[in-house]
Amino acid sequence: MRVSYRKNLVSTEKLLLAVSIPLAVLLLFPLGYLVIRASEVDSQAAANYLLRGSTLRIIGRSLLLVFSVSLTACLIGIPAAWLTTRTTLKGRDWWAVVLTLPLVIPSYVGAFALIGAFGPRGIFQGWLETLFGIERLPSIYGFWGAWFSVTLFSYPYVFLSVRAGLRGIDPALEEASRTLGKSALETLWRITLPQLRPFISAGVLLVALYTLSDFGAVAMMQYNVFTRAIYLQLGVNLNFAALLSLVLVVFTVLLMLFSIWMEGRGQYYTEHVHRKIRLIPLGHWQVAAQLYCIFIFGIALVGPMSVIAYWLYNGYVVQGEELHNILRPLQSSIRVAALAAGACGISAIPLVFLQVRYPRFFNQWITRSAYLGYALPGVVVALALVFVGARYFSTTLYQTLPMLIFAYVIRFLPQALGPTRASLMQVSPQIEECGLTLGKSRRKVFWGITLPLMRPGWVAGMALVFLTTLKELPLTLLLAPIGYDTLAVRIWSATAESFYARAAAPALVMVIISALSLVFVLDGDDRR
C-alpha cells in the first residue's frame, strides 16, 4: 500500500479565511464608505439639515406610515389567523392559502393596480368621464395610497406568523384557564394573546421593515418617506442623501432591537403540541366571518388582479400593443437574476463552511457581517454604490452590469446563506471523516460527498436569490446600465407615464414570478 505522508501545508480554515475576509470587507465597504462620507459633512450643516422642517417631516411621515401599516396589518392578520385556526370557519384550509396569496404581489405592482384603477386616466376615471364627464377624481397619491398598497401586500406576514403561533400553543393552557372558571373571551385575552405576543411582534417586525424599506409603492404613490426622499436627494446633494440613509439604517436597526427586546421579555415555550384543538363553533357568526374573509380576498387579490387583467385586455386587444415588447425586458431581467444567483451561490460556500465547520468567534462574525444586507434597504445599498461608483469608477464600473450584480449580492446574499447553511449543518462531519479514512483527499470528499449532499439547500438558496432579483426595483432603477430595461423598471416607468396598458403584461409576469418565490419561502419554512 502506498501511504502519503505529505502534510496539509495550508489548512482548509486558512484557505476559507483567505477568501472570506476579502469578501466580507467588500460587502461592508459600501456602508462603511457611506458612514465616512456622511461624517465628512460639516457637523453644523448636518445638524441643520437633519433638524430642518422638511427632514423632520420625512421622519414623521415614515413613522406614521410604519405605525399605521403595522396596526392595520394586525387588525387584518390576527382575526384572520384566529378564524382559520381556531374556529369552525367553513373552508378554513382554503382561506389559509388564499389569504396568504397577496404576498405574491410586489408592492409596486399593487401600487400600479391601484393607480391603474383610481389614478388619472385609470379605469374609474375613464368610466366616469364617459358617463358623467367627470375629469378629476380625488387624488389617491400620498398617505392613503401608500398606506393602502403597502398594507394589503404585507399583512400576510402577521397572518402567517400568528397562525404559526396559534397552532403551536399548548391547548392545555387554554383548557386549564377554562377549568379555573374563566370564559372563552377572558381566556383569549389573558392566556392566548399574551402567548401570541412574540409571534405578533415577529410578524409586525417584518411588516414594519417591509414598510420602512419599501421603495416602489411609496415612490409611485409620491409619498415622501425615507426611501423616496433619498432617491430624490440623489440628484441634489449626495452627502445629504448619505446622511438620510444612515438615519434610515438607524431606524431599521432600532426596529430589529425593539423586536428582540419584545421577544426576550417573559419566557414562552411551546415545546410540545399533542391534542387537536377543540374548534370554537361560529354558529350564526359564520356568515359574518365568511364576508370578512371575502372582503380581504377581494381588495387584496381579486381587485389588483382584475385591474391587471383589464389593462392587459385593453392593451393587447383594444390598443393593439405588441406582445414581443416585453421579451427584451424579460430577457434582461432573467440575465441579471441568473448572474446574481450564481454570484451569491459561489460566495455563500466559503462563508458557510467557515461558519459551520470552524465556528470560532471570529469566523462567526466574518459570516455574520454578510447578513448585513438584511438590514439595508435597497435604496441605501444603491446610494452607497452610486457614491463609490460615481467617484472612483465613473468610467469603468459605474452603471455597468458587474456593479449591478455586486449590489444584488450585498442585498440578497443572506437569502442564499440561510438555506445553504441549513443544508451543510445536516451533513455530519463524520460522513466527511469517513470519506477521508477511505483514502480520499479533502478536495475529493468535498466534490464527491459534501457538495452533493448539501446541494438541495444550496440550489434552493440560489433559486430564491434568482426570484428576488427579478422582483427588485430600486437597485435596478439606480444602477442598471443606461437603457437596460428590466420588467420592474418597465412597470415603474410605464405607470409613471400613465401607460397602464404597457405595465400590465410585465406586472402579470412579476406576480407569477413572486408566486414561485413564495412557494420556495413557505416550503423552506415547513422544512425548518
Place this chain on the structure above:
Amino acid sequence: MTAVESQRLAKYFGKTCAVYSASFTLPRGEFMALLGPSGCGKTTMLRMIAGLEKPDKGKIFLDGHLVASEEIFVPANRRRVGMVFQDYALFPHMTVEKNIAYGLVRGSSQKVIVDQMLELVGLSGMKNRYPRELSGGQQQRVALARALAPQPSILLLDEPFSNLDTALRVQVREEVKRIIKEAGVSTILVTHDQDEAMSMADTIGVMLRGTIEQIGSPRILYEKPKSLAIANFLGETNHIPGEAQGNKVLTALGELPLQTPMQGSVEVLLRPSDLVFSSNGHGTPAMVSHTTYYGHRQTIWVKIADATLLKMTGDAHTDYKTGDTIQIGVKHPVVAFPRYS
C-alpha cells in the same frame, strides 16, 4: 351525597368509540383512580367530567347537579372543577403567585388564599418565580395549588406523574396524596400505572376498551378480579387450565381449593407470589428454567410436567441454577374464570 355521578356515558371521535356506556359514582371526599392502558378512554372520561369534551350520550352529575346530558352542557368554566394537566399547563408568562391567583376572584382574600396554598404545597418562598425556573416536582405542586385554590368541588388529575423520573415519582406521589387528604377534596386520578393507582386511591375503576370493567378497593381488585384481563393489568399473572368441581379445581399443580364454587372448564389465576416452594414432599415437581434477579427479590421461571412455564417470586438469597428440580405448591384458595371455547 355523591361528588360525581356518571350514567352510561359515551363519546365517539368520528367513527371510533372512545368511551362506551361508562357509569360510576364517587362519594364526596373520596379518592378514585381510573386505571387503564393507554387508549382505553380514561382521559376522555376525565375531560368529559371537566367539561372539556361533550359526551355524545349519557349524563354527568356534579354534586347532584346535572352538568351534561343530551340537552344540557355546562362549559368547563362553570363547573367548579380543578384540573391538573399532564404537562401541568402552567401559564409561562405568569409568576407562581399569578398562576395560583388566576382562578380566584379579585379581592382582599385573594392574597390570603394564595399564601395558604403556597404553604399547603410547601412553596412559600417561590412566589415570584416563573414556571421555567422550577423543577418538575415543584411545577407539579404549583399546578396542584392552582387547581385547589378556587376550592373546586372535584379535583381531576390527568396522568400527573408521568413526566417525573422514577425516583422522584414515589416521593411526589406521597406528597400529593398528603396535600389532597389535607384539602379534603373529592378526587379522580387518571393513570396507566397500577402502583400509582393502588397506593393513592380509595377506589379504583379499571377501564378497558372504553368502558369501566370493575370498580372496587385496591385489595378487592387485586384479590378478586372479575376477569383475567383485569388481573393481568393489576400485576403479573400466571394462568393454567383446570376443571372446576364445586369447591375445588383440578390442574397440573394438583387439586386446588377455589374461592368461589364453580363447574366446568376454567382458567386458574396464579399470582407469582401465590406460588411457594414446598419442602414436605406434597408439592408438584418443577424444573428451574431461568431466573431474573432484582436484588431485593428474584423471579424464578419454572417448567412443570406439561411444559407450562410459570413465574414465581422468591427470596433473593437462594441461588437457583437452570435445571434444578424443586417442589412447588399454592398458598391460598385460587380465583378461576370460566373458559369460553
